[in-house]
Amino acid sequence: MTLPYAERLARSREATHVDFVGILFVVWGALTAVIGVSTFALGIGAAAVAASDSNGGVQVAAGLAAGAFLTLAVIAMAWGAGHVFIGMPLRKHNPRARMLAIVAASIDLILLPFGTPLGIYALWVLLNERGKALFGVRYS
Numbered sequence: 430m431t432l433p434y435a436e437r438l439a440r441s442r443e444a445t446h447v448d449f450v451g452i453l454f455v456v457w458g459a460l461t462a463v464i465g466v467s468t469f470a471l472g473i474g475a476a477a478v479a480a481s482d483s484n485g486g487v488q489v490a491a492g493l494a495a496g497a498f499l500t501l502a503v504i505a506m507a508w509g510a511g512h513v514f515i516g517m518p519l520r521k522h523n524p525r526a527r528m529l530a531i532v533a534a535s536i537d538l539i540l541l542p543f544g545t546p547l548g549i550y551a552l553w554v555l556l557n558e559r560g561k562a563l564f565g566v567r568y569s
Contacts, residue, residue: 443557444522444563446554447519447520447522447554447560449554450516450530450551451516452520453550454512454513454530454547455512455516455517457509457512457516457537458509458510458515459509459513460509461505461508461509461512462513464509465505465506466502468502468505469498469499469502469506471498471502472497472498472499472502473495473499475492475494476495476499478491478495479492479494511529515529515533522564523564531555531556533551534547534548534551534555535552536548537551
């Protein structure tokens with residue numbers, strides 16, 4: 430049994446949206462990971478300043494900055510890697526990737542300025558009825 434043309438067209442449009450969300454997740458994840466690597470480099474530089482033989486106040490400030498930079502770098506690299514690993518199976522319409530993408534998109538909403546539109550678009554695509562149908566979800 431073949432689907433009517435209008436229904437096939439709607440599915441192909443929705444599949445295009447899902448593929449685009451997957452691509453956006455991979456790009457967003459790669460950019461976030463690059464930012465994490467550069468922040469890691471800043472943390473190493475701050476740690477080098479903290480380890481140098483200079484004034485005690487500078488060492489304390491540099492040590493705190495190093496700790497903050499390194500912590501944020503690890504978080505950014507993990508968040509970026511997570512998006513890459515969610516985006517790839519999302520393009521293959523994996524139902525688990527859909528659930529993880531919904532969680533990640535919900536958290537992305539608070540990451541201004543680029544995470545907010547990504548989160549809104551991803552949630553719109555993944556939570557509408559046609560998007561659910563692509564992943565085999567049949568409940569409302």
